[in-house]
Amino acid sequence: MSLNLLPFLVLWAVLAAVVLLMIAYRAAVARHEDDSLHVIHGASAVPQQATVSERLETIDKWGKRLTVIMIVFGLLLGAVYAYQSWVQGATRTGL
Numbered sequence: 001m002s003l004n005l006l007p008f009l010v011l012w013a014v015l016a017a018v019v020l021l022m023i024a025y026r027a028a029v030a031r032h033e034d035d036s037l038h039v040i041h042g043a044s045a046v047p048q049q050a051t052v053s054e055r056l057e058t059i060d061k062w063g064k065r066l067t068v069i070m071i072v073f074g075l076l077l078g079a080v081y082a083y084q085s086w087v088q089g090a091t092r093t094g095l
Helices: 006-030 045-093
Strands: none
Touching: 006 045
């Protein structure tokens, strides 16, 4: 009896899509970041940059977590597929 891996593959694809969307969202937020605050901008730019920095930290935290989950889930999915293929091959050859 083999496990139908299609729902798990769809879940992994959704995780991968979320990770890609997080990358795109981070790039969009990072466009508003000024790595070198100039004195010309005055003190009004500091709170905005602090907000952008906090948002980037949050995105990075969740992005790392979701990436690790996606990789581990993908490796487990690949291992289950390899095991199923091995068992089915052994059953066909009569081992």
